[in-house]
Amino acid sequence: MNTLEYGLNICILGAGAIGSLWACYLNNAGRTVSLWTRGSESSLSLSLDDQPAILFPCNQESQLANADLLIVTVKAWQVQSAFKPILSQLKADCSILFSHNGMGAVETILPQMSEHPVFFATTTHGALRKNQQQVLHTGQGQTIIGPLNDKAEVELGSLVQAFNLALPPAHADSNIYQALWNKIAINCCINPLTALRDCRNGELAAKDTLEIIETLCSEISAVITAEGFSCNNAELFARTKQVIEATSKNFSSMHQDIHHNRPTEINYITGYLLERARAHNIDTPMNKNLFEQIKQKEAQNDH
Ligand code: KPL
Numbered sequence: 001m002n003t004l005e006y007g008l009n010i011c012i013l014g015a016g017a018i019g020s021l022w023a024c025y026l027n028n029a030g031r032t033v034s035l036w037t038r039g040s041e042s043s044l045s046l047s048l049d050d051q052p053a054i055l056f057p058c059n060q061e062s063q064l065a066n067a068d069l070l071i072v073t074v075k076a077w078q079v080q081s082a083f084k085p086i087l088s089q090l091k092a093d094c095s096i097l098f099s100h101n102g103m104g105a106v107e108t109i110l111p112q113m114s115e116h117p118v119f120f121a122t123t124t125h126g127a128l129r130k131n132q133q134q135v136l137h138t139g140q141g142q143t144i145i146g147p148l149n150d151k152a153e154v155e156l157g158s159l160v161q162a163f164n165l166a167l168p169p170a171h172a173d174s175n176i177y178q179a180l181w182n183k184i185a186i187n188c189c190i191n192p193l194t195a196l197r198d199c200r201n202g203e204l205a206a207k208d209t210l211e212i213i214e215t216l217c218s219e220i221s222a223v224i225t226a227e228g229f230s231c232n233n234a235e236l237f238a239r240t241k242q243v244i245e246a247t248s249k250n251f252s253s254m255h256q257d258i259h260h261n262r263p264t265e266i267n268y269i270t271g272y273l274l275e276r277a278r279a280h281n282i283d284t285p286m287n288k289n290l291f292e293q294i295k296q297k298e299a300q301n302d303h
Contacts, residue, residue, distance in 0.1 A: 093115075200255075
């Protein structure tokens with residue numbers, strides 16, 4: 001497969017904010033993009049910011065069967081139920097790219113995808129699905145893409161180039177798990193606290209809250225280090241404070257989930273951290289406490 005041909009046909013599973021953003025940019029870069037949703041609609045009209053609407057084919061089995069690349073942008077807790085039924089419909093060399101908050105959702109199904117090049121992407125682009133017809137690109141960021149299996153190592157450069165042509169910058173990172181731990185560490189600090197306090201990210205900068213975050217950071221860095229990845233306690237704390245400042249006006253994704261009465265990603269964020277902490281016999285009482293409080297809130301919400 002040469003570079004220009006790579007990912008010519010792309011199907012996106014999950015037309016949320018990031019899925020819709022990538023759909024529009026990849027379409028504008030000349031790719032043939034289709035969507036796969038929970039509904040039964042055969043097309044979906046979407047506009048990026050104030051640009052003219054694009055009509056995407058939707059839920060069409062022929063598009064799925066022809067896809068060179070399947071991008072899975074559903075939430076971590078939806079991955080298995082949304083992805084498993086369509087796996088058998090993909091052609092053997094179709095690449096699969098997952099992107100969601102948290103860790104632990106893909107590992108268990110990875111052996112079932114051994115035929116395919118499998119990747120993970122983490123992105124800091126801001127996107128908002130304003131309504132059914134429009135997605136807003138609310139913040140310029142970057143995308144890091146890494147391989148999850150050997151087959152993906154070979155294809156990594158071409159996939160990153162496809163993203164760079166559509167929505168730069170995109171970088172290849174062969175050590176994608178380090179990038180994912182860096183992201184999950186920040187999410188463990190910001191997401192549960194904002195959801196429990198019903199506040200914007202910026203409100204976590206209060207002195208007493210920063211003391212809690214400092215404790216969270218030391219627990220988190222102990223787990224990440226035990227996992228064999230690099231994480232310095234003081235650096236993590238400094239980075240978390242930077243993200244709090246840079247995203248001060250935002251409501252975190254977990255805040256929004258609780259606010260809209262949806263299941264959260266807690267099992268794949270703090271829950272994953274706690275699971276790895278248990279495996280290494282590391283005490284993480286502050287993270288455990290936040291996890292339990294979010295589980296209680298989720299139980300109070302009727303989904
Ligand atoms: O990734 C985020 C999220 O909300 O899930 C942060 C970085 C906390 C920004 O809101």
